Amino acid sequence: MSSLMKFFTFLFITIFCTTSGAVPVSNPIQKRDVFVPPITFPTNTTVWNSGEVHNVTWDISQAPVNITNKFGRIQLRQDGITFPIVLADDFDILLGAYNITVPNVISGIYELVLFGDSGNFSPDFTINGV
Numbered sequence: 402m403s404s405l406m407k408f409f410t411f412l413f414i415t416i417f418c419t420t421s422g423a424v425p426v427s428n429p430i431q432k433r434d435v436f437v438p439p440i441t442f443p444t445n446t447t448v449w450n451s452g453e454v455h456n457v458t459w460d461i462s463q464a465p466v467n468i469t470n471k472f473g474r475i476q477l478r479q480d481g482i483t484f485p486i487v488l489a490d491d492f493d494i495l496l497g498a499y500n501i502t503v504p505n506v507i508s509g510i511y512e513l514v515l516f517g518d519s520g521n522f523s524p525d526f527t528i529n530g531v
């Protein structure tokens with residue numbers, strides 16, 4: 402073989418071995434699970450007044466062992482739009498309950514969004530606001 406041929410043979414073997422001959426290595430990243438707990442309070446019969454402190458609760462009974470994002474955030478939502486006001490942030494999602502102060506909003510029907518890995522909505526409930 403000419404040295405050029407040797408070079409291409411070497412190149413071919415190298416590429417072949419590194420692509421199809423690759424041994425799968427175990428993923429060093431810890432397996433973690435997405436956790437989106439359902440909100441259990443407020444319910445569809447809840448009525449809150451602006452300025453009051455209320456306990457938002459959610460079901461942690463289905464929590465996986467290793468949660469991807471352990472931190473929760475609660476925001477208000479209406480007609481499919483999530484308000485930028487953050488009612489609570491950076492709390493442990495495994496608490497299952499967190500007190501929030503009902504914001505000063507126009508009276509109406511609202512939902513809460515509990516963010517962890519993703520978002521879960523509460524049922525529609527009523528806020529008597531300003």
Ligand SMILES: *[C@@H]1O[C@H](CO)[C@@H](O)[C@H](O)[C@H]1NC(C)=O
Nearest residue numbers: 443444445446447524525526
């Ligand atoms: C409110 O929630 C209860 C219990 O989940 C359900 O039976 C009822 O139909 C709901 N009412 C409305 C108006 O969504």
Ligand SMILES: *[C@@H]1O[C@H](CO)[C@@H](O)[C@H](O)[C@H]1NC(C)=O
Nearest residue numbers: 455456457458497498499500
């Ligand atoms: C909030 O909810 C949690 C869980 O249900 C309960 O243990 C706690 O007593 C509640 N706090 C208030 C002030 O209602």
Ligand SMILES: *[C@@H]1O[C@H](CO)[C@@H](O)[C@H](O)[C@H]1NC(C)=O
Nearest residue numbers: 431432433434465466467468
């Ligand atoms: C959770 O993480 C631990 C290590 O921190 C690991 O040993 C265990 O297998 C994981 N459990 C699950 C269900 O992923």
Ligand SMILES: *[C@@H]1O[C@H](CO)[C@@H](O)[C@H](O)[C@H]1NC(C)=O
Nearest residue numbers: 454455456496498499500501
């Ligand atoms: C919620 O607020 C009440 C007072 O309104 C307080 O007694 C309770 O400890 C608070 N709960 C949490 C989970 O912060």
